[in-house]
Amino acid sequence: MPPRLRSSKGEKMAEASKEGGINALSDELLQHILSLLSADEAVKTCVLSWRWRHLWKSTDVLRLAADKGRWKSSKRFKKFVNHLVLFRGSSPLREFDLEFSSCREKDEKGDDSGEDESDDDRGEDESDDDSDGDELDEHSDDGESDEDSNPFQCVMMWVMYALICQVQVLKIHNFNERYIEIDGGMPLVSQHLTKIELSGIVLKECFLNFSSCPALKELYFTKNCCFDSVKKIFSQSMQCLRIFYCQFSEYDRTLIYAPSLITLLLEGFWGRTPFLERMPSLVEASVRPHQDCDDWCSNTYTGNCEDEDCDGCHGMIDKIGNGSKCVLLGGLSEAKSLKLIAVPEIIIFGSDLRCCPMFSKLKSLLLNEWCLPSNFWALACILEHSPVLRKLTLQISKEAKFMMETEENDNPLWKPAAISEHLKVVKVHCKEVDEVVYKIGKWLSTLDIKAASEECGIDDLPDELLQQILSLLSADEAVKTCVLSRRWRHLWKSTDILRVAYSTDRWKRSEEFKKFVNHLVLLRGISPLREFDLRFNPFRYEDVVYDGDSDPYQCVMMWVMYAVMCRVQVLKIHNDHTDIEVYSGMPLVSPHLTKIELSGIELKNCFLNFSSCPALKELYFTKNCCFDSVYEILSQSIQCLHIFHCQFDEYCHGCHLSYEVSDDSEIVLLGGLTEAKNLKLIAGPEIFIFRSDLRWCPLFSKLKGLLLNEWCLASNFSALACILEHSPVLRKLTLKISKEAKSMMETEENDNPLWKPAAISEHLKVVKVHCKEVDDVVYKIGKWLSTLDIKVIIKQRKQSSKIFCLEEGNIC
Incomplete structure (x- = not known):
């Protein structure tokens, strides 16, 4: 075979x-x-x-x-x-x-540029x-060229x-x-769909009718979904619904109908609180409105405000069309576990409690201080309507004390007619045991309930908050927490901020510091970083013990590359000692980097090419950065650039340049500032860069606010006249005049007439002059401006403002 x-x-x-x-x-x-x-x-x-x-x-x-x-x-x-x-x-x-x-x-917006680039990018x-x-x-070559x-x-x-x-x-x-807008004419129809997650979406009503998705079990709306035009969310099969930091309508309530719902989370929403239909299968629910929720009232904590101008109580355009007056709690009445958290001014819980339903299945309840105003009325009401409650937790913040003091009165505290026989102990979470906690304990004792006050210890905090606390520490301090317990063993590895600081107070030998950081990055892995902060604090060389090639500066670029691998967003290197040299062969390549801060760094040309950092928005060079060999700073995405007390190349000796920029323009500085709306140009009289540029003065077509000092007064006000002539929409001009101005004007005294602009902005009516004393220079400025029909307001340090009056020949 x-x-x-x-x-x-x-x-x-x-x-x-x-x-x-x-x-x-x-x-x-x-x-x-x-x-x-x-x-x-x-x-x-x-x-x-x-x-x-x-x-x-x-x-x-x-x-x-x-x-x-x-x-x-x-x-x-x-x-x-x-x-x-x-x-x-x-x-x-x-x-x-x-x-x-x-x-x-x-x-x-539909930019079609770059269509002729390589196929590898597609x-x-x-x-x-x-x-x-x-x-x-x-197919990629045909059609679609004119489409949006x-x-x-x-x-x-x-x-x-x-x-x-x-x-x-x-x-x-x-x-x-x-936002992405989901078309209201496109409902979802699917026999197989079980889970939906949406964020950053503008949702239409038809899309949120899930009656044709019988298998749908989970629905998540997170991070800025917008329900502004949604009247109803409908699903008979849904078991889990989470709405996290989303926006509802300011005037209408969205109705949620989900009779099979088991778990509900409404967290950080603003707009009007949604109306909940009855949910007989509900087991667990958590509701925490945002502090900007529109169900807000500053007149009362209980939701019975009589002020018709109050938008929180009376700002609704329409009401939900059924007999129930409970917006939220009616739909939560079948839950076994509830968390109701709100700032005291949010009135939705108190308003619903005026028609309080019976929580016949509720066994666990967590509340915060919103339930304490009006002499514990809300807390008493809930306890009275929760016949099988076993566990009650109260989270009390420092704001509770102020709230209780503002509504102090002589009325007796409310007491429930009856409470659950299973409720024996109430836990009170607080930062400190103050008068409010004492008052709660005393009130509960009258109901035969013990109050177990739990001052929040650090171990009670969630991992996310502990990681945030660790991120405030330097790396060596954060690592030491690994010995506290098994829970703390690896927490330091997942913090999203890494602060590494070298100083002789903390590190006796530079070799120890270098070795620590190298081991740190090895053990930490490539867990994402939001911020990398590297600092070299002041130290004396005689305090540093070097073992061979142990200069701590040696590994700076290697640590920076590690941070880039961890998708760092904010990079900070601050050096308060000798310059750190950043090698020219190490450019930065990162799609995540948004901000860089550098000080005490000697910068090379290649490092300042940020063309491979498309998300970079902010760039700060402070305190003795050296640009001595830098010919270009390049970034197409940068929006904010600060260069403060730094050093550039010295090729220019006075007025004779030995190096020229390859641009045809003779303007060095002002040509790049022509589109500015607000300018401050301050210099000593000997600094000539502004006056040199003004020989080819560009047009400042958008300039509305301008601040100058005495450099503009030289040569019979020629610079000031030139700027005014080339600023057609200028509205605000401020002149800062120091004592040096007087000696400068005296040294160049001549009989030539003062310059006058051919035309000035019609919006410029007043000029402010800041000075220490009103001398001949200030008087001369006022007299010159008065010939242009401009008033002068003179402001002397530590004195009230004065107005220059030409007719009277003095300052009044």
Whole structure:
């Protein structure tokens, strides 16, 4: 009998197993690996071999990220995704993850620039001659050139594609300032969808009708979702709903109907509190309105304000159309565990308690100080309507004392008619045991309940808060906390701020410091960093013990590169000793870096090319940075630049330049400042750069505020006249005149007439002159300005302002 022929798949697996490595893995495992990659990275694997050619099409997770670090224009991203779904077909999806992060403004508006750049940036065009990459490339050349390339435009189309592929988990995260608007005419219809996560989305009412998604169990709205025009959120199958830092309408309440809901979280929302329909299956709920919630009243804590002008109590346009007056608590009455947290001025809880429902299943309850005003009325009401309550926790802040003092009265404290027989102890969490805590304990004792005061210790705090506390410490102090307990052992590794400081007070030997930091970065790994702060505090060389090549400055760039690998956003290097030299062969490359602060650094040209840091917004050079060999500072994204007490090159000797900028313009400084709306130009009389530039004075077409000192008065006010003539919309001019001005004017005394501008701004009516004393210079300025029909307000230090009156020939 002839041997059975192997199937083509079997032959491929046999060949792969002989090759070893990743090719020895099964298709299912390779697809799982590909599902961890973003879509553009997964597509690129099609060029590896024939076996990999179509693997990316059958992965069950599709991750799409519109990141400016990956895509040079939003049109490329949009084109790539449209072609991707075309070639992928309707292969089933378990998860569809769409993320928009930090798009450039010009990309959001549909910038089509850069279409002729290399195919490598597209992500979808890399392939061999016979692969699908060629097909993608063919299609990428036609059409769409005149379309709006805003990637938000196609979001619902891509969502509909995911639904066609029977997606189970749908995620859309938008981290841009600009919202994605989900079209109200596009409801979701899916038998397979079980979970939805949304952030940064403007939601329409039709989209939030999930009656056609019978398998939907979890719904998450996080970080700035907007429900402003949503009247109702509807789902009969949903079991978990989380709304975290989102915006509701200021005038209308959104109704939430979810009869199968088990878990509810409403955290940090603003606008009007949503109306909750009855939830018979509810087990756990937590509600914490934002302090800017519109259910706010400064007149009362109980929600019965009679002031018709109060927007919090009477600012609603419409009311929910049913007989219930409970907005929130009626829907929470079936819960077994409740957390109700609010600032005292938020009235929604107190307002609902006037028609308080029965919490027939409630066993655990957490409240804060909002329940204490009006002589404990709200707390007494809840206890009376919670017949099976077992656990009550009160979180009392320092604000409670002030609140209780402001409504001090002689009325007796409220008492519930009856309380749960299971409630024996109440826990009170506080920072200190003050009069408020004592008053609570005394009141509870009248109900036969013990008050167990728990002053919050550091171990009661969550990991996130402990990490924030550790981030305030220097790295060596933070590391020492690992010995406190098992919980603290690795906490220091996950702090997002790393502060490294060298001083002889803390480190006796520089070698110890260098060794510590090197071990620190090795053990910490590449956990993300928000801020890296490296400081060299003042020390004397004789205090430092060197062992061979142990100069602590030696490793600075290596530590900076480590911070960049950890996706650092804020980089600070402060040196209060000798200059640290940053090597010219080490440019910074980071899509995450937003801010840099440097002091005491000797900077090289290559380091100051920030073209590979597209997110960089702020750049600060302070205290003795040296630009001696720097010819260019380059950044297309930077918005704020501060250079304070730093040193530039000395090629210029007085007025004779030995080095010239390659620009044709003769203007050094003022040419770059012509678009400014506010300018301060201060210099000693001997500094000639401003006067030199004014020989080719540009037009300051937007300048509205200007501050000058006495340098502009030389040569018979020629500089001041020139600036006024070239500032057509100037509104505010301030002159700071020191005592040096008088000697300067005397040394160049001549009989030539004072310069006058050919024309000045029609908006300039008054000029402020700041001086120590009113001398001949100030009088001369006032007289000159009066010829231009401009009044002068003279402000002497530590004295009230005075107005120069030409008619009377003096200052009045």
